[in-house]
Amino acid sequence: MEKRTLFTNKGLGIALVVPQVLLIFTFFYWPAGQALYWAFTLERPWGGGNEWVGTSNFTQLLGDPVYWNSILTSLIFAFSATVLAMGVALTMALLVDRELRGFRVYRTVLVWPYAIAAPALGVAFRFILAPEAGFMAYLNHAFPGLWNPALNGAQAMIAIVIAYVWKYIGYNFIFFLAALQAIPKSLIEAAAMDGSGLLRRIRDIQLPLLTPTIFFLVVINLTDSFTDSFGIVDLMTAGGPNRATELMVYKIFFDGFKGLDYSGAAAQSIILMLLVIALTVFQFRFLERRVHYK
Amino acid sequence: MVERSPILNLISQLLLFLGLLSALLPFAIIAIAASHDLRTVNEVPMPLTPGPYFWDNIVEAWNRADLGPKIVNSIVFAAGVALGKVFIAALTAFSIVYFRYWGKMVVFWAIFITLMLPLEVRIVPTYAVAANVLSPYQALLDISGITWLVRQATGIEIALKWGLLNSYTGLILPLIATATGTFLYRQFFLTLPDELTEAARMDGAGAIRFFFDVLLPLSRTNMAALGTIMFVWAWNQYLWPLLVTTDAAHGTAVTQLKELIPQTNGTPDWHIAMAGTLIVMLPPLVVVIFMQRWFVRGLVAAEK
Amino acid sequence: MAEVAIRGVHKSYNKVPTVHGVDLSIADGEFVVLLGPSGCGKSTLLRMIAGLEEITAGEIAIDGTVVNALEPRERGCAMVFQNYALYPHMTVAENIGYALKVAGTRKPERRARVAAVAQSLGIAELLDRKPGTLSGGQRQRVAIGRAMIREPKVFLFDEPLSNLDAKLRAQMRIEIRRLHQRLGVTSVFVTHDQVEAMTLADRLVVLNHGRIEQIGTPTEVYRRPASRFVAGFIGAPAMNFLTGTLAADGRIAIGSGAGTPVTIGVRPDEIQLLDAPLKGTLDFEIELVEELGTGQVFYGRSGEMEMTVMRNGGGEAALPRSGQRLFLKIPMTCVHLFEVESGRRIDLPPSRLAAE
Numbered sequence: 001m002e003k004r005t006l007f008t009n010k011g012l013g014i015a016l017v018v019p020q021v022l023l024i025f026t027f028f029y030w031p032a033g034q035a036l037y038w039a040f041t042l043e044r045p046w047g048g049g050n051e052w053v054g055t056s057n058f059t060q061l062l063g064d065p066v067y068w069n070s071i072l073t074s075l076i077f078a079f080s081a082t083v084l085a086m087g088v089a090l091t092m093a094l095l096v097d098r099e100l101r102g103f104r105v106y107r108t109v110l111v112w113p114y115a116i117a118a119p120a121l122g123v124a125f126r127f128i129l130a131p132e133a134g135f136m137a138y139l140n141h142a143f144p145g146l147w148n149p150a151l152n153g154a155q156a157m158i159a160i161v162i163a164y165v166w167k168y169i170g171y172n173f174i175f176f177l178a179a180l181q182a183i184p185k186s187l188i189e190a191a192a193m194d195g196s197g198l199l200r201r202i203r204d205i206q207l208p209l210l211t212p213t214i215f216f217l218v219v220i221n222l223t224d225s226f227t228d229s230f231g232i233v234d235l236m237t238a239g240g241p242n243r244a245t246e247l248m249v250y251k252i253f254f255d256g257f258k259g260l261d262y263s264g265a266a267a268q269s270i271i272l273m274l275l276v277i278a279l280t281v282f283q284f285r286f287l288e289r290r291v292h293y294k
Numbered sequence: 295m296v297e298r299s300p301i302l303n304l305i306s307q308l309l310l311f312l313g314l315l316s317a318l319l320p321f322a323i324i325a326i327a328a329s330h331d332l333r334t335v336n337e338v339p340m341p342l343t344p345g346p347y348f349w350d351n352i353v354e355a356w357n358r359a360d361l362g363p364k365i366v367n368s369i370v371f372a373a374g375v376a377l378g379k380v381f382i383a384a385l386t387a388f389s390i391v392y393f394r395y396w397g398k399m400v401v402f403w404a405i406f407i408t409l410m411l412p413l414e415v416r417i418v419p420t421y422a423v424a425a426n427v428l429s430p431y432q433a434l435l436d437i438s439g440i441t442w443l444v445r446q447a448t449g450i451e452i453a454l455k456w457g458l459l460n461s462y463t464g465l466i467l468p469l470i471a472t473a474t475g476t477f478l479y480r481q482f483f484l485t486l487p488d489e490l491t492e493a494a495r496m497d498g499a500g501a502i503r504f505f506f507d508v509l510l511p512l513s514r515t516n517m518a519a520l521g522t523i524m525f526v527w528a529w530n531q532y533l534w535p536l537l538v539t540t541d542a543a544h545g546t547a548v549t550q551l552k553e554l555i556p557q558t559n560g561t562p563d564w565h566i567a568m569a570g571t572l573i574v575m576l577p578p579l580v581v582v583i584f585m586q587r588w589f590v591r592g593l594v595a596a597e598k
Numbered sequence: 599m600a601e602v603a604i605r606g607v608h609k610s611y612n613k614v615p616t617v618h619g620v621d622l623s624i625a626d627g628e629f630v631v632l633l634g635p636s637g638c639g640k641s642t643l644l645r646m647i648a649g650l651e652e653i654t655a656g657e658i659a660i661d662g663t664v665v666n667a668l669e670p671r672e673r674g675c676a677m678v679f680q681n682y683a684l685y686p687h688m689t690v691a692e693n694i695g696y697a698l699k700v701a702g703t704r705k706p707e708r709r710a711r712v713a714a715v716a717q718s719l720g721i722a723e724l725l726d727r728k729p730g731t732l733s734g735g736q737r738q739r740v741a742i743g744r745a746m747i748r749e750p751k752v753f754l755f756d757e758p759l760s761n762l763d764a765k766l767r768a769q770m771r772i773e774i775r776r777l778h779q780r781l782g783v784t785s786v787f788v789t790h791d792q793v794e795a796m797t798l799a800d801r802l803v804v805l806n807h808g809r810i811e812q813i814g815t816p817t818e819v820y821r822r823p824a825s826r827f828v829a830g831f832i833g834a835p836a837m838n839f840l841t842g843t844l845a846a847d848g849r850i851a852i853g854s855g856a857g858t859p860v861t862i863g864v865r866p867d868e869i870q871l872l873d874a875p876l877k878g879t880l881d882f883e884i885e886l887v888e889e890l891g892t893g894q895v896f897y898g899r900s901g902e903m904e905m906t907v908m909r910n911g912g913g914e915a916a917l918p919r920s921g922q923r924l925f926l927k928i929p930m931t932c933v934h935l936f937e938v939e940s941g942r943r944i945d946l947p948p949s950r951l952a953a954e
Binding site: 003004005006007009010012013014016017019020021023024025026027028029030031032034035038088091092095096098100101102103105106108109110111112113114115116117118119120121123124125126127128130166169170198223224226227228230231234235249252253256257262265266269272273276277280 | 299302303306307309310313314316317318320321323324327382383385386388389390391392393394395398401404405408409410411412413414415416417418419420421422423427430467468470471476483484488491492495500501502504526529530532533537548549551552554555564567568570571574575578579581582583586
């Protein structure tokens with residue numbers, strides 16, 4: 001899309017995009033290409049460049065149950081985080097949009113969690129959910145041994161999902177509320193005149209009109225839950241216990257920088273990239289059909 | 295509000311209050327934990343009333359994690375990234391919306407696709423590039439044979455090197471490219487009436503003049519929204535600063551949190567850790583609270 | 599002040615032609631109105647004069663200089679836009695003075711000239727306000743002020759009154775006409791509103807599908823429309839068209855008959871409404887009556903044909919009502935004849951017309 005009136009100075013137009021193009025080439029496309037190169041080669045042990053090994057990095061990875069485990073945990077994390085963060089945020093936004101008493105306070109406060117750094121969140125929730133101190137200690141006091149994410153993998157997963165979801169509710173809430181407030185009040189009133197109640201209106205009017213926002217947020221939430229989860233995992237569980245929370249992005253970092261296995265980490269990066277791209281494409285192909293754009 | 299049903303309103307209020315509680319509870323627990331001493335904080339159950347050691351713990355966390363210089367670093371880093379993103383996004387969107395040249399759509403899509411390549415995914419090779427930003431260009435020269443040609447012709451060996459590790463540039467520059475921001479600005483520019491451009495042209499303003507006199511002032515709301523989001527985003531970055539800043543001098547506040555929770559020997563000093571967390575989470579929270587009005591308005595335009 | 603010459607101008611968007619060879623010369627100080635339905639190319643023509651659209655073929659000269667390759671700012675034109683296009687972030691004074699600022703005029707001079715222009719438009723007390731706080735009429739004045747301050751050789755107006763309510767529109771029309779009398783600047787005004795066009799123009803240019811249908815004074819265009827299109831476009835309520843024939847001796851007959859088939863046009867107010875049939879009258883069954891105060895408009899049908907008839911005065915007497923049958927007499931001296939295929943006007947000497 002472009003304007004009816006354009007400036008005629010082509011040279012200037014090109015000069016204006018050069019900075020961004022240089023940046024994305026240097027820091028996005030070159031590294032992505034580099035990862036591809038590394039993924040198909042192995043560094044010779046005593047230097048002297050890389051040796052072409054074909055797909056062996058990939059076959060090795062895909063034959064490794066530890067790697068499959070990280071894919072599985074990532075998927076579990078991504079889907080539960082997306083569903084929870086969006087569901088709660090949507091409910092809150094719908095309620096705030098009714099403009100009941102005190103809605104300004106809710107509107108303000110519910111955004112706050114978005115401002116908190118994932119790692120800070122990780123630390124905070126690690127304390128809040130720590131079995132021996134903080135909040136959950138009450139529970140363990142009553143039922144000894146009930147809650148211990150340091151030993152129980154499922155509970156560790158629940159813990160990182162809670163921490164992550166808490167932050168993203170704030171993020172989704174902003175978008176949902178903005179979109180809801182953009183729906184003309186007259187539509188809601190017309191539906192009410194037609195005799196439809198609150199829940200019906202939500203289903204028949206508000207949700208269909210929200211579909212572009214919902215779609216956009218599903219794409220963002222899924223992508224982010226694969227990538228933005230690093231800080232929380234690193235500070236809350238460090239992938240444990242027993243790899244129960246070793247998400248793909250954490251494993252890339254761990255193998256690449258701690259294990260210095262660049263080729264393995266690069267192959268993992270490629271798989272993660274493909275997964276993210278595939279999910280995005282899938283959503284555009286199959287979910288976007290149900291979106292009502294104006 | 296159309297309904298006048300007290301029961302429905304009661305349920306709504308209850309749910310909202312529950313939401314409010316769960317949004318605020320973590321803040322409260324952090325603050326309370328930060329106000330006790332080590333023994334009290336590890337008591338089971340932890341008291342739900344604030345203790346007297348809040349200020350002591352803040353000071354202790356501040357000193358232990360060396361937060362003073364780290365917060366300065368974080369501010370420089372986050373502000374640099376936010377300003378850089380806002381400016382480069384405006385420039386790119388201006389070019390894409392208001393000019394016509396060959397390859398424009400290629401550029402637009404190339405920028406858009408970077409959305410699907412978040413930093414975490416290409417972290418290892420990006421780190422390698424940061425170690426020498428010019429390495430892609432060196433490689434291009436090598437592959438194209440220019441290095442060889444120059445060596446044959448002049449005897450000079452081309453060796454481009456510009457390392458970014460442990461520098462503000464290295465922290466900021468790789469994070470400045472922005473698909474989201476470019477997209478937001480593009481959407482905004484597209485909503486501006488064509489007549490505005492035409493009026494400016496009739497008034498004799500050229501492209502640059504139009505950009506600075508009309509577009510930038512008109513996009514103040516968007517700039518505020520984008521700036522806020524990007525400041526918060528950059529402040530909260532963890533992985534990149536963790537890798538790029540190996541010396542303590544350039545570390546950021548968020549990466550410093552790890553100093554407060556030793557991974558070894560058991561239970562951390564939670565009261566100090568919580569005090570540190572409180573300090574680190576405060577600046578972006580203040581920015582969001584302060585900018586909230588702008589921030590939501592700017593997003594509405596962004597998302598349509 | 600300058601004359602504008604448009605010679606053989608064409609415009610195509612992506613190879614689709616929208617303006618097909620327009621020739622028009624506008625005299626110094628003349629007020630020319632381009633009139634036509636939407637999509638007829640009138641705005642495109644105006645924007646080509648302004649330099650906002652490229653000219654595909656042909657040339658435009660202002661004051662004797664061909665301006666095809668010149669930037670808008672170098673052409674000496676000023677433009678008033680339909681939606682005013684005021685810079686929302688600048689005050690009224692900044693809006694009016696922006697062209698001078700770009701041109702590098704010093705601040706004291708700028709301020710003096712802005713004040714003078716604002717004074718003459720009666721908006722001096724608004725100078726510190728932002729456009730968002732102004733009413734439609736005030737914005738319109740600011741937009742005109744912004745055009746005036748550059749002391750342009752040519753004023754261009756792109757449907758500037760269409761966003762105003764009816765009363766304000768009539769008022770602004772008079773003001774624009776006055777302004778033109780005072781400044782005497784060559785002006786080109788685009789509109790789709792025939793009342794606006796008739797009242798403002800020294801000369802009217804009617805456009806359709808990218809071609810000029812007719813150029814003439816408002817009276818000429820109304821009295822002697824050059825084509826069926828012009829005849830139907832100008833005048834309210836619109837002209838009635840009937841099929842008929844023109845015999846070799848100049849006799850005109852409604853319906854089929856001997857001679858060349860023609861389209862007969864007759865304005866609603868030229869038709870006489872009778873209670874009883876006479877020789878050559880048509881049946882008329884009224885379907886709808888509109889009371890205008892000064893007269894009435896009757897919509898109905900005569901056989902298969904839809905007809906509109908207007909009658910002046912006569913509000914007190916018993917009004918014909920819908921469903922009533924009356925008779926129409928069409929005075930053949932008042933009709934306009936058009937070729938069926940091309941729609942072009944057929945001119946007959948008055949002596950032959952009178953022969954009916």
